[in-house]
Amino acid sequence: MPTKERLVVIGNGMAGCRAVEEVLKRDPDRYEVVIFGAEPRVNYDRIMLSPVLAGEKTFEQIVINDMAWYRANDITLHAGRAVVRIDRQARKVVAEDGLEVAYDKLILAVGSDPVRLPLPGADLDGVVTFRDLDDVQAMTAAAEKGGAAVVIGGGLLGLEAAYGLSRRGMKATVVHLMDVLMERQLDESAGYLLREALAARGVETLLEAQSEAILGEGGRVSGLTLKDGRTIPCDLLVMAVGIRPNTRLAAEAGLNVARGVVVDDQMRTSDPAVFAIGECAEHRGIAYGLVAPIWEMCRTLGDVLTGRGGAYEGSLLQTRLKVSGVDVFSAGRYAGGPGCEDVVFRDAGRGVYKRVVLENGRIAGAVLFGDAADGGWYFDLMKRGEDVSDVRDTLIFGQQITEALRGVDPKQAVAAMPDSQEVCGCNGVCKGAIVQAIGEHALTTLDGVRAHTKASASCGTCTPLVEKILQLTLGDAFEAQTGPAPVCKCTHHGHDAVRRAIVEFELKSMPAVMQALEWTTPDGCAACRPALNYYLLCAWPGEYRDDKQSRFINERAHANIQKDGSFSVVPRMWGGMTSAA
Numbered sequence: 001m002p003t004k005e006r007l008v009v010i011g012n013g014m015a016g017c018r019a020v021e022e023v024l025k026r027d028p029d030r031y032e033v034v035i036f037g038a039e040p041r042v043n044y045d046r047i048m049l050s051p052v053l054a055g056e057k058t059f060e061q062i063v064i065n066d067m068a069w070y071r072a073n074d075i076t077l078h079a080g081r082a083v084v085r086i087d088r089q090a091r092k093v094v095a096e097d098g099l100e101v102a103y104d105k106l107i108l109a110v111g112s113d114p115v116r117l118p119l120p121g122a123d124l125d126g127v128v129t130f131r132d133l134d135d136v137q138a139m140t141a142a143a144e145k146g147g148a149a150v151v152i153g154g155g156l157l158g159l160e161a162a163y164g165l166s167r168r169g170m171k172a173t174v175v176h177l178m179d180v181l182m183e184r185q186l187d188e189s190a191g192y193l194l195r196e197a198l199a200a201r202g203v204e205t206l207l208e209a210q211s212e213a214i215l216g217e218g219g220r221v222s223g224l225t226l227k228d229g230r231t232i233p234c235d236l237l238v239m240a241v242g243i244r245p246n247t248r249l250a251a252e253a254g255l256n257v258a259r260g261v262v263v264d265d266q267m268r269t270s271d272p273a274v275f276a277i278g279e280c281a282e283h284r285g286i287a288y289g290l291v292a293p294i295w296e297m298c299r300t301l302g303d304v305l306t307g308r309g310g311a312y313e314g315s316l317l318q319t320r321l322k323v324s325g326v327d328v329f330s331a332g333r334y335a336g337g338p339g340c341e342d343v344v345f346r347d348a349g350r351g352v353y354k355r356v357v358l359e360n361g362r363i364a365g366a367v368l369f370g371d372a373a374d375g376g377w378y379f380d381l382m383k384r385g386e387d388v389s390d391v392r393d394t395l396i397f398g399q400q401i402t403e404a405l406r407g408v409d410p411k412q413a414v415a416a417m418p419d420s421q422e423v424c425g426c427n428g429v430c431k432g433a434i435v436q437a438i439g440e441h442a443l444t445t446l447d448g449v450r451a452h453t454k455a456s457a458s459c460g461t462c463t464p465l466v467e468k469i470l471q472l473t474l475g476d477a478f479e480a481q482t483g484p485a486p487v488c489k490c491t492h493h494g495h496d497a498v499r500r501a502i503v504e505f506e507l508k509s510m511p512a513v514m515q516a517l518e519w520t521t522p523d524g525c526a527a528c529r530p531a532l533n534y535y536l537l538c539a540w541p542g543e544y545r546d547d548k549q550s551r552f553i554n555e556r557a558h559a560n561i562q563k564d565g566s567f568s569v570v571p572r573m574w575g576g577m578t579s580a581a
Contacts, residue, residue, distance in 0.1 A: 011109030012037025015278030022302025040080030053164030112243035121214030126221035143168035147235030158240035295428025329375030332365030426458035488527035
């Protein structure tokens with residue numbers, strides 16, 4: 001039996017493991033796979049660290065590949081073992097503990113490093129970055145003590161850090177150098193709406209504010225001084241000012257390095273046996289920091305490593321995000337420019353803003369705030385360069401209205417979507433992959449599609465479209481969910497059924513409820529534990545002991561729970577005038 005080639009991957013993150021998945025999908029028996037990861041844990045969804053920080057998800061819920069996946073695919077994982085040297089002549093890598101592993105093919109998927117501003121006081125305790133689970137745990141520990149947090153950087157990560165810390169009870173302030181939040185993704189109008197949305201969630205933002213020095217007392221951070229003389233007190237300071245490709249290993253090994261590790265269209269470095277993907281790679285002068293281009297790189301590398309050719313020619317960028325609970329989408333030249341015209345929609349009541357930029361009758365860019373459901377449709381029209389002059393009057397109202405006025409049935413619109421059109425941007429899943437999975441695995445539920453394709457398993461924005469594809473593919477066999485929605489994925493029971501059972505069967509603890517109602521998880525999740533805690537406290541106030549760790553309140557209630565149990569609530573003012581009565 002011929003000996004397999006050995007494929008070594010440095011980086012156990014999203015890019016490295018996705019590349020391995022693409023190889024296994026094409027030729028599962030071709031390589032003996034060895035993966036090194038600097039973090040002492042399995043592969044997880046780094047995009048979803050923000051919900052973990054906010055207490056909306058647990059680490060277990062954001063794991064992409066658990067240990068069972070590594071075992072099932074005979075992958076050797078060296079977690080918590082950073083590679084410190086690549087010996088290209090001997091074709092081996094050396095880990096920090098001296099372990100040496102030979103390779104036939106090597107993939108660099110080492111990601112990027114967070115930028116730390118060289119401010120006085122940057123080395124004080126309590127000054128952290130926001131890059132991995134260790135950072136989240138450090139911020140969570142700081143938040144348990146209460147106090148104030150300052151976040152330097154008004155990009156996505158900075159805003160998510162501030163929002164998460166605010167959710168955990170800290171007074172959060174964002175300090176941003178530019179005059180618009182997320183200026184690389186949003187125009188001025190959308191940036192304004194985002195700032196207002198953050199204020200409603202308890203996050204203050206200071207724009208055009210330049211940091212000068214970090215103050216400290218007893219070796220720990222105590223505040224931030226700005227260039228204009230203002231001082232902002234804080235017990236935690238988060239630097240979220242950007243990332244830079246991690247090129248140290250590649251440079252020390254003598255590979256061609258510019259801003260990132262330079263690769264060709266096959267993701268190959270200057271050494272034919274070494275490849276680079278993800279945030280550490282630089283292709284045609286561009287180092288990508290978004291997930292969609294990384295998935296495209298991984299698909300190309302999967303083809304290359306299994307002898308199918310393939311070429312990566314760069315990516316047309318789109319950004320689809322859920323920032324602090326608000327849907328945001330931007331793509332192309334969203335800010336317009338010479339020769340462009342804008343089509344704008346505003347709904348102040350719903351906090352919705354849409355701007356589609358047209359050039360010569362074609363979409364050149366778009367920015368959506370508050371309602372990003374049509375982002376994929378606009379992006380597909382832009383990629384295909386389709387002339388939209390005939391639907392210009394309805395274009396801003398989205399696909400459903402535009403297609404209806406064209407006389408196109410919504411089902412036909414979904415059916416007409418090309419298989420290559422991306423449906424789930426978080427996980428890089430196209431329509432064709434969803435349809436194929438439904439057929440191959442006889443899937444009939446949304447959870448089944450999520451389990452096999454990961455579509456809609458992250459932020460959930462694409463869930464309605466995935467359901468439409470499921471319905472279209474199954475036809476008459478599709479059965480829509482009826483009855484009350486379950487509390488969460490841990491159970492098929494709805495809220496009313498759970499409350500009835502707690503009283504009827506005299507269930508007086510969370511384990512008792514989970515056992516009696518056959519919970520599918522050992523300890524529940526961030527959605528069901530707070531609900532059960534509340535229901536048990538209501539049903540048995542004299543006997544059930546409040547579990548303070550499970551306290552939770554929906555952010556839309558604008559509540560602020562203090563450590564002593566007291567709280568304040570700002571109710572929504574419907575119609576403008578509301579009296580105490």
